[in-house]
Amino acid sequence: MDRIDRLYEGMKGLKESPPKGLWGVILKRALEEERRRVVPGWRGLLLRGGWGVVLACTLVVMVGAIRYYTHYKVSREAIYCLYDYDAVIQNPLAGLEWEDDLDDGTGIDS
């Protein structure tokens, strides 16, 4: 039997045993999964989904914020287009003065 044969036979001695704490780790993780499976409602969803749920919520909030902001901005710009905004700010009732001259048909000045 040459050296290579001896090395080949040496493979039989490579059997390894798992470390002592491995079963404990597996059991802990299995119990954790079981716990996640049975918790109901939002808490259960968060436990099951983990960061996925957090990320999804963040995305929804972000999309909502962008949509709200763009809508608000468009509305504000529309107002800028319709009115002389600075004048409105300085005298908010300026546009309502015409009501004073309104003839209500009673013959009495208001």
Added chain:
Amino acid sequence: MVEDRDLIERLRKGDLRAFEEVYHRYGSFVYSVAYNVLGNPSEAEDLAQEVFLRLYRKVKGFMFRSSLKTYIYRATVNTALNYLRRRKDCGIKEETLKADDRPGERWEDKELVREILRRLSPETRLILVLREVEGLSYEEIGRALGMGVNTVKSRLNRAREEFRKQGRILLKQEGLWTG
């Protein structure tokens, strides 16, 4: 000894003692294959955890198309190959085999065997580990790898040749070749 089928039935009902029994029956095989194929104790532990947790998750759908033993063998083999595919070099991680940076120090035979295995392709390493380290029969290897007995025999012959070839190269490199 409790039959695998009974263990599965109990495990389906959430009996953790049955899960522990499964681990004690197959944990050593899973860890040993993982360690010898991946060559790294921490990855071997991760792989063992993955195999047993997957069994725990999927046990309710276990259809008994194969035995629990075959299921564990296949799961171990597939998970090990996935780990190796994810790892770009497909070799055993260097930090576990540092004989190269110990010039002048004599190699232990065990280290030499591990080094030769490291130099083989993952599939070749795997089939040798299943046969020579774990002592599986040709039929069991065939079921684990999803191939016929004749294919297993021819692959094993090629694997042995490759082992000898790499062994000779290593011994010559280290100045240990006397043949």
